[in-house]
Amino acid sequence: MIDELDEVLRQLLIRELPVKNAEVDIAFNQPSRAWSARISKPTLNLYLYDLRENTKLRMRNPAYEVERTANGTIMQKRMPIRLDVYYMITAWATEPEDEHRLMSRAIMALTRFANIPADLLPESFSDQPASIPILVAQHEILDKPADVWGALDNELKPSIGCLITIALNPYKALETPVVRTAELRFGQSDSPPSGALTAPDGSGRFMWITGQVKGKKGKQLTNIQMMLVERGVKVPVQGEGQFIIGVLPSGVYTLEVSADGVKPGRFTITVPSKSYDIQI
Secondary structure (H helix, E strand, C coil): CHHHHHHHHHHHHHHHCCCCCCCCEEECCCCCHHHHHCCCCCEEEEEEEEEEECHHHHHHCCCEEEEECCCCEEEEEECCEEEEEEEEEEEECCCHHHHHHHHHHHHHHHHCCCECCHHHCCHHHCCCCCCCEEEECCCCCCCCHHHHHHHHCCCCCCCEEEEEEEEECCCCCEEEECCCEEEEEEECCCCCCCCCCCCCCCEEEEEEEEEEEECHHHCCCCCCEEEECCCCEECCECHHHEEEEEEEECEEEEEEEEECCEEEEEEEEEECCCCCCEEC
16 A cells, blocks of 8 residues: 555656656655665655554544444444654755755645545545545654664755655454343352452343334334333333343343334343344
8 A cells, every 4th residue: 555655646746746758757765875876867756764653543533433234233343553654755956956946846746735635546545534644844754854864874965754644454344243132140159259249149140132123124113112011111212223121131021112103012022032123
């Protein structure tokens, strides 16, 4: 993906400088002394000198995204990492005036946009969760350029710091069935730790019950009302007919269900079961 980002920047600069008849080379080389000695025409070089995860964006966003699919399963996706890509942009020409002119054109071209233009992005960038921001000539991007040039063993030149933040997702989505029953068991520990509080003798087994009310032949239901007859309590129903009864011991229960335009009815459920969905 980073090589494709290089090409996006190349096309952006060619279009916005603009570059005509290949009058200027757009390169992505390490600006070492040996490389710079081989330059034969004006060149704008974008050296990728650092890659870092943007941990601030990671902390702001949830770790996972959960979607309910049409076939009744749950799709759990881990959110992508946000990667900061740092470029050092330099201009190379025979005369300093030409270098400065090229640097000026590059700054104007890149600062026209707060985000990478969408029309330049390839299909591989279609799943980016947000627009791709671009920051240019900010002090914190390249605060010690002399250190970089010292490591490159080349003479210090004016440079432009450029920061682009992209999303990378190395994780595969995990598809799982919807959890209909969660089981809670409690009882006396066989060997409780010394000094720990102990529960009375005996054991219990309870289930956490949830399901969905569906209309026949895909009919949309509105104003769904539900009652657990044995307890005489109203069961909350959320969007798309999803209901949560909560904790129940194993057994057989009766649900009274009604909705606008549908004849009320009573339905029997057995706890535990693979599914508690009801169709009316």
